[in-house]
Amino acid sequence: MTDQISFPPLRELPRGHREARKQHLLSEIAHVRKPSRLFSSSRSWKSVLVVAALVVMLMGAVGVGVSASFGVFSAYHGIGAVQRQQQLHGNGGAIDPATAAWAKEHLAGIQLDTARHLGQLPNGQEVYVITGTQNDLCALRGPPEIDAECGAPLSRAHPATIYGLLNENDPNARWITYGIALNGVRSVSFPYSRQATQADGGGTLGPPVTVPVHDNLWIYPSNDTWGPTMLQPLTAHFADGTTVTEPATGANCGAC
Amino acid sequence: MNALGNSTAGFGHEQAMEPSDGDLWARSRTGDRDAFGVLFDRHAKVIYNYCFRRVGNFATAEDLLSVVFLEAWRRREQDLPPDKVLPWLFGIATNVVLNQRRSERRYLAALGRMPRVEGEPDFVQESVQELDVQQRAEKALTFLRKLPRREQDVFFLCAVMGLSYEDAALALGVPTGTVRSRLSRARGRLRELNPGFGHEQSESTRLQEAHQP
Numbered sequence: 001m002t003d004q005i006s007f008p009p010l011r012e013l014p015r016g017h018r019e020a021r022k023q024h025l026l027s028e029i030a031h032v033r034k035p036s037r038l039f040s041s042s043r044s045w046k047s048v049l050v051v052a053a054l055v056v057m058l059m060g061a062v063g064v065g066v067s068a069s070f071g072v073f074s075a076y077h078g079i080g081a082v083q084r085q086q087q088l089h090g091n092g093g094a095i096d097p098a099t100a101a102w103a104k105e106h107l108a109g110i111q112l113d114t115a116r117h118l119g120q121l122p123n124g125q126e127v128y129v130i131t132g133t134q135n136d137l138c139a140l141r142g143p144p145e146i147d148a149e150c151g152a153p154l155s156r157a158h159p160a161t162i163y164g165l166l167n168e169n170d171p172n173a174r175w176i177t178y179g180i181a182l183n184g185v186r187s188v189s190f191p192y193s194r195q196a197t198q199a200d201g202g203g204t205l206g207p208p209v210t211v212p213v214h215d216n217l218w219i220y221p222s223n224d225t226w227g228p229t230m231l232q233p234l235t236a237h238f239a240d241g242t243t244v245t246e247p248a249t250g251a252n253c254g255a256c
Numbered sequence: 257m258n259a260l261g262n263s264t265a266g267f268g269h270e271q272a273m274e275p276s277d278g279d280l281w282a283r284s285r286t287g288d289r290d291a292f293g294v295l296f297d298r299h300a301k302v303i304y305n306y307c308f309r310r311v312g313n314f315a316t317a318e319d320l321l322s323v324v325f326l327e328a329w330r331r332r333e334q335d336l337p338p339d340k341v342l343p344w345l346f347g348i349a350t351n352v353v354l355n356q357r358r359s360e361r362r363y364l365a366a367l368g369r370m371p372r373v374e375g376e377p378d379f380v381q382e383s384v385q386e387l388d389v390q391q392r393a394e395k396a397l398t399f400l401r402k403l404p405r406r407e408q409d410v411f412f413l414c415a416v417m418g419l420s421y422e423d424a425a426l427a428l429g430v431p432t433g434t435v436r437s438r439l440s441r442a443r444g445r446l447r448e449l450n451p452g453f454g455h456e457q458s459e460s461t462r463l464q465e466a467h468q469p
Contacts, residue, residue, distance in 0.1 A: 007396055007416060008389045010305045013318065020373045021322055022296050026289050028366045029329045106431045147433030164437070 073114060075131035075153040078182040081215040082116040082129060095128050095140070102146040109133035115140070119217040121165075121176055127217060129180065139163055139180055154182045159236035159244050160218070162190065177220040181213040185236045188218050210237075278338025285332050292332075296325055299342055303349050306417055310353040312393040314386060320356065322370065323363050324349045340426055343419060347427035350409050402449055407442035414439050 012018065076082045086094035095103070095115035103110050110132035118127045121141060128140040130148075138150040139161065149163045160181040181188060189210040211220045235245040275283075275291075277298070283291035303324055308317035327348050336344050360367065400408055406428075413424040414435065421439075425432040 007309050007393055010301060012301055013304055013321075014314075014373075016373050017318060018297075018300055020371060021300070021318065022293055024366075024370045025296060025322060025325050025329075026293055028326060028369070029289055029292065106425075108429050148431045149434055149437065150430070 073131070075135050075137045076114075076116070076129060078154050079129065079180065079216045080183045081118055081217070084215075086117055095130070096126065096143060098144075099126070099128065099140060099142040099146050102142060103130060103140055103148065107132065107138060107140075107148055107150070110138070118180065119215060119219070121178060121219060122221040123176060127178065137161075137180070141165070154180065156182070157244065158246060159185050159238075160188050160213075160234055160246075162188075162234050175222045177222065179218055179234075181216055181218055181236060183216065184238050184240070185213050186239050187212045187237045188234055189237065190234045192220075192222065276338060277341040278336070281336055281338075281341045284329070285335075292325075292329060295341065299345055300325075302342070302417070303345055306346065306349055306412070307353060309393060309416055310349075310397075310412060311356070312390055312397045314390065316356075319360065319367055319370075320349070320352055322367060323352050323360065326363050326366060327352060337426075340423070343423035343426045346413060346417070346419065346423070347429065350413070350427060354405070354409075399446075399449070403442050403445055407438050407445065410435050410438040411442040411446075415442075 013021065073082075088094065089096050089100075094117050095112065100112050100115070103115070104112060107130070110130055112130070114132065115128045115130040118129055120126055125141045125143070125145070130138045130140050131153075132138075134150075135153065136150040137153045138148050140146070140148045147165070149161070151161060152158060154160070161179040162177065163179055164175055164177045177192075179188065187210050189208060191208040209220060211218045233245050233247050235243050237243050275294070277295065280291040280295045280298075284295065300321060304317055304321045307320040307324070308314055311317055311320065324345060328345060331348070334344070400411065403411060409428055410424060413419045413427055414421065419427065421432045421435045424435045428435065
């Protein structure tokens with residue numbers, strides 16, 4: 001690490017401060033009898049209801065459809081592939097049991113019945129979209145290794161996502177880059193930036209690549225062991241000839 | 257992707273006869289302030305240092321430390337895995353730092369009741385050293401703040417504080433894979449910002465040094 005990232009060693013609080021802070025803490029919490037909850041006695045139900053009513057009125061005033069805003073599937077707006085026939089697994093869902101169990105454990109607020117299958121990666125992992133109470137659009141992949149990336153739902157200003165994974169089952173450890181694209185996006189392009197796959201130094205910029213989108217999913221299986229840095233802008237090419245370019249630091253990078 | 261050897265080993269203070277974090281948290285949940293006080297004793301140092309490394313100011317870090325534990329007490333209905341109290345505290349601290357002004361405002365009255373500790377700092381020399389340390393931290397922060405916020409959080413937890421991927425995931429409420437990819441991305445971005453990054457000394461080595469008493 002360079003001198004630019006140099007923090008001092010861990011140190012104790014100044015003499016006497018820790019004990020003073022502790023006594024202060026214990027004194028303060030003595031006045032808090034019950035844990036705070038949304039509808040605890042310290043909050044007025046009336047005030048909560050008033051706020052909720054105001055929110056609904058405001059949304060009505062700006063013409064926002066309540067059902068569209070609160071519907072659990074609103075995160076899939078513009079992803080037509082979720083409408084197609086889904087393969088049902090033993091649990092009756094569109095997602096395999098192992099991946100479902102993983103999602104339930106690792107993704108807060110996720111609703112398993114929202115899972116929809118989008119396609120398969122070259123390493124055999126299935127790609128699903130899934131959402132939940134936070135209205136995030138999550139790309140879930142698995143099994144056998146299972147992982148997920150969550151971010152904002154797609155929109156015209158945010159027409160595609162980009163994710164990368166190192167294919168650990170591949171003896172050559174090549175990278176797979178993929179993402180989800182909005183209806184009407186024919187292809188995505190990005191300068192494929194090479195970097196070391198481990199913390200052993202920087203890399204060189206690779207050539208720009210253009211990847212077609214099929215059923216809202218695009219996949220770029222690279223032939224080398226260099227991964228995408230995700231630092232490059234991602235351009236979505238729409239069928240009508242227009243393009244939208246997003247910097248990778250924006251919403252197109254679910255894990256940024 | 258390979259792991260980075262960034263386990264939380266060294267943070268744990270459990271000894272044979274001492275209650276575990278899980279036991280203390282279970283007692284805290286029933287309103288046992290003494291148990292909560294032991295948790296404070298056990299983790300105040302590391303949370304204080306985490307806050308300092310996020311904000312670059314010792315006085316502010318002390319106040320944030322108080323806020324973190326006040327907030328933890330407020331949320332004491334939270335059921336935690338036995339060995340995950342510290343990662344959970346890191347999660348609270350991350351949110352407190354992110355919403356620093358709001359957090360301080362919420363506990364403004366409580367912080368106002370914090371008695372002044374007399375006699376610190378005693379010596380001019382100590383103050384000068386402290387200023388130097390803060391300036392170094394500020395320099396590092398200026399660099400790291402070029403990262404997107406979510407990458408900063410992961411970088412601080414994993415690379416600066418040495419949490420495992422799993423613990424960082426719990427702290428941030430994201431999947432482990434997301435932690436891995438954010439950290440990888442952060443390193444790549446830092447390397448682009450400064451080609452020397454990652455060459456002079458590994459982060460784990462730096463951290464091992466940082467954790468020396």
